[in-house]
Amino acid sequence: MSDPHAVTRKIDRSHMQVSDEVAIQISGMNKWYGAFHVLRDINMTVNRGERIVICGPSGSGKSTLIRCINRLEEHQKGQIVVDGIELTSDLKNIDKVRSEVGMVFQHFNLFPHLTILENCTLAPIWVRKVPKREAEETAMHFLEKVKIPEQAHKYPGQLSGGQQQRVAIARSLCMKPRIMLFDEPTSALDPEMIKEVLDTMIELAEEGMTMLCVTHEMGFAQAVANRVIFMDQGQIVEQNEPKEFFNNPQSDRTKLFLSQILGH
Amino acid sequence: MSNSQANSAVYVRDAMLPAEHPPAMETGIIKWLRENLFSGPLNTILTLVGLVAIYSVLSGILPWLFRSVWVANSLGECRSIITATFGEGATGACWAVIRERWTQFIFGFYPSHLYWRPVLAFLLLLAALAPVLFTHLPRKSLWFSILYPALGFWLLWGGTIWIPVVAMAGFALGWLALRVLQPIGGTILATIAAVVVPILWWLLLAGPVAQQLQAILPIGIEAVRSDKFGGFVLAFTIGITGIAFSLPMGIILALGRRSDMLLVKALCVGFIEFIRGVPLITLLFTASLLLNYFLPPGTNFDIILRVIIMVTLFSAAYIAEVIRGGLAALPRGQYEAADALGLDYWKAQRLIIMPQALKISIPGIVSSFIGLFKDTTLVIFVGLLDPLKGITDAVRASIEWKGIYWEPYIFVGGIFFLICFSMSRYSMYLERKLQREHR
Ligand SMILES: Nc1ncnc2c1ncn2[C@@H]1O[C@H](COP(=O)(O)OP(=O)(O)O)[C@@H](O)[C@H]1O
Numbered sequence: 001m002s003d004p005h006a007v008t009r010k011i012d013r014s015h016m017q018v019s020d021e022v023a024i025q026i027s028g029m030n031k032w033y034g035a036f037h038v039l040r041d042i043n044m045t046v047n048r049g050e051r052i053v054i055c056g057p058s059g060s061g062k063s064t065l066i067r068c069i070n071r072l073e074e075h076q077k078g079q080i081v082v083d084g085i086e087l088t089s090d091l092k093n094i095d096k097v098r099s100e101v102g103m104v105f106q107h108f109n110l111f112p113h114l115t116i117l118e119n120c121t122l123a124p125i126w127v128r129k130v131p132k133r134e135a136e137e138t139a140m141h142f143l144e145k146v147k148i149p150e151q152a153h154k155y156p157g158q159l160s161g162g163q164q165q166r167v168a169i170a171r172s173l174c175m176k177p178r179i180m181l182f183d184e185p186t187s188a189l190d191p192e193m194i195k196e197v198l199d200t201m202i203e204l205a206e207e208g209m210t211m212l213c214v215t216h217e218m219g220f221a222q223a224v225a226n227r228v229i230f231m232d233q234g235q236i237v238e239q240n241e242p243k244e245f246f247n248n249p250q251s252d253r254t255k256l257f258l259s260q261i262l263g264h
Numbered sequence: 265m266s267n268s269q270a271n272s273a274v275y276v277r278d279a280m281l282p283a284e285h286p287p288a289m290e291t292g293i294i295k296w297l298r299e300n301l302f303s304g305p306l307n308t309i310l311t312l313v314g315l316v317a318i319y320s321v322l323s324g325i326l327p328w329l330f331r332s333v334w335v336a337n338s339l340g341e342c343r344s345i346i347t348a349t350f351g352e353g354a355t356g357a358c359w360a361v362i363r364e365r366w367t368q369f370i371f372g373f374y375p376s377h378l379y380w381r382p383v384l385a386f387l388l389l390l391a392a393l394a395p396v397l398f399t400h401l402p403r404k405s406l407w408f409s410i411l412y413p414a415l416g417f418w419l420l421w422g423g424t425i426w427i428p429v430v431a432m433a434g435f436a437l438g439w440l441a442l443r444v445l446q447p448i449g450g451t452i453l454a455t456i457a458a459v460v461v462p463i464l465w466w467l468l469l470a471g472p473v474a475q476q477l478q479a480i481l482p483i484g485i486e487a488v489r490s491d492k493f494g495g496f497v498l499a500f501t502i503g504i505t506g507i508a509f510s511l512p513m514g515i516i517l518a519l520g521r522r523s524d525m526l527l528v529k530a531l532c533v534g535f536i537e538f539i540r541g542v543p544l545i546t547l548l549f550t551a552s553l554l555l556n557y558f559l560p561p562g563t564n565f566d567i568i569l570r571v572i573i574m575v576t577l578f579s580a581a582y583i584a585e586v587i588r589g590g591l592a593a594l595p596r597g598q599y600e601a602a603d604a605l606g607l608d609y610w611k612a613q614r615l616i617i618m619p620q621a622l623k624i625s626i627p628g629i630v631s632s633f634i635g636l637f638k639d640t641t642l643v644i645f646v647g648l649l650d651p652l653k654g655i656t657d658a659v660r661a662s663i664e665w666k667g668i669y670w671e672p673y674i675f676v677g678g679i680f681f682l683i684c685f686s687m688s689r690y691s692m693y694l695e696r697k698l699q700r701e702h703r
């Protein structure tokens with residue numbers, strides 16, 4: 001595998017056990033944008049502690065799938081159950097799920113009018129009703145974890161892309177989520193910044209976080225994923241544990257995709 | 265290296281020549297003039313034409329200003345002073361009219377023994393505005409700003425204190441409805457209740473409750489009727505109230521226009537487009553005439569209050585459109601990030617969306633405010649004495665000042681300019697400050 005960002009560090013797998021408890025259950029899920037059928041009959045189960053990488057060609061519905069999990073998008077058919085809560089149009093359930101599920105976006109989406117620290121404390125204070133002092137302590141803890149505590153009082157516009165994405169991760173973590181969703185977290189970054197973000201994500205994986213990650217960083221997938229899911233044209237075409245997935249892809253579409261992305 | 269240097273360094277100047285002044289043609293004013301005003305034939309002609317124009321304007325105005333008279337009891341006296349000092353046929357400004365009648369320009373026909381009330385209201389207004397305008401002032405004093413509308417109203421109109429108290433209670437009830445219902449019934453229900461509850465309160469209960477309270481605990485000061493208002497007291501009352509209420513209303517309209525709920529959206533679009541489609545004067549006439557037909561007979565609905573409502577609605581529609589522009593400029597990711605963090609609609613709006621959208625909209629919003637303030641002079645058409653025409657005509661109607669023309673307009677115009685220019689400067693200060701803070 002010729003991946004320029006191949007993960008070289010040694011991974012501590014002691015916490016990376018997968019429990020039997022189901023974190024996310026998706027069954028028979030379909031979604032349309034008008035007449036366009038974006039997601040077709042999606043079935044998947046994610047157990048607590050599992051780390052799943054989703055890949056596939058652009059436009060295959062990866063973003064739409066993980067955005068359905070915290071209801072940034074609405075599905076029209078089938079069932080999504082997150083942490084035992086079914087996502088329906090009931091706003092209270094949606095809020096509950098959203099406060100349990102953290103999300104990291106391709107373009108960071110930090111709040112530019114707030115400092116880094118305020119970005120991190122906003123949701124804990126206003127959603128979880130944590131006292132300000134305590135929220136700030138938590139925020140500093142996570143900012144240290146993503147290795148940018150010294151930037152706490154700057155504004156997002158003053159940080160590099162990699163730093164902003166690490167702040168975005170810290171901001172999600174401050175809500176103490178049980179599940180983290182990542183939508184191509186490194187694809188808007190300059191190459192030299194990708195590693196610092198991946199390292200942060202690997203650390204998170206080592207601590208046993210349940211993660212769903214849309215990414216084309218195959219080194220990352222091999223290092224931490226339990227399962228790689230390949231999507232094409234709104235369907236889950238193939239899923240397997242990473243070694244099998246890369247070395248022994250089953251479908252032609254997967255083979256084609258892998259050959260393109262790995263530059264064979 | 266050192267070798268070659270030793271060989272090649274034949275001559276090095278060790279005493280530097282003193283810097284000389286450039287030739288006169290290349291410096292200072294002359295250079296600037298040459299580069300900016302006389303750089304070519306066309307530019308030279310334009311410069312000369314401009315100079316002639318400036319000269320002809322100033323040669324008319326400056327002598328007139330120079331021959332100002334400040335102390336006189338009538339226009340006739342003014343004229344004779346000018347003739348006596350500057351000779352037959354000389355013209356000059358007669359500022360004595362302002363000196364004699366400035367209280368009328370400021371207070372209209374407000375009873376003179378109560379002048380202290382609008383003055384106090386104005387000073388308190390400055391205190392109430394300060395923490396709103398300058399964020400580094402203590403946030404606690406915002407409480408005073410919130411209570412100020414009731415206090416200002418009471419000082420201006422007098423009468424029982426219970427009317428403003430009861431009116432403010434309507435806002436408190438709306439807020440309470442939002443807070444109580446949101447956890448139980450959801451955001452939509454709570455929002456509707458927050459709008460409906462205060463309106464019902466004002467229409468049905470506020471009057472009787474105020475009467476009861478006044479009967480139980482009579483507190484009041486001398487009342488001043490609306491037809492005594494005039495001049496800048498009137499302009500400020502309408503302008504400031506309009507500004508204060510049109511901003512929140514504009515925000516709500518802008519949000520409504522972007523809402524997913526079809527009915528809300530249709531109402532907001534219809535309202536905005538209707539208001540923008542008719543002249544303000546039409547609305548003012550509606551306020552003064554038509555409302556009488558719609559309101560139950562016998563209701564005494566104050567004319568200034570009606571005008572304020574119309575001016576507010578008018579300005580709110582424009583502000584809504586300005587803010588909609590700001591909202592549209594925000595990337596969708598901001599909404600998504602707020603949603604993903606679990607912020608509900610109003611919290612996302614208040615903490616994430618509005619601070620950014622309003623920042624973008626500052627120039628447009630302040631333009632609307634300036635427009636609103638200047639439009640307060642239109643109230644002359646419904647018989648209120650605005651400072652520009654209403655009071656000026658009243659002054660001119662007196663025997664002493666019959667025939668005076670420019671001076672009152674220049675005075676009133678000058679004050680309007682000062683206020684509007686300050687607003688414009690403040691908006692630039694705010695823009696720069698936010699730019700600096702958020703980079
Ligand atoms: N809001 C939308 N309206 C209509 N079509 C959309 C919308 N969002 C995404 N799509 C379409 O749905 C498909 C899947 O999009 P997406 O989930 O973003 O793909 P991926 O993340 O795999 O690149 C694409 O063809 C895209 O054009």
Ligand SMILES: [Mg+2]
Binds near residue numbers: 063064183184
């Ligand atoms: Mg995508």
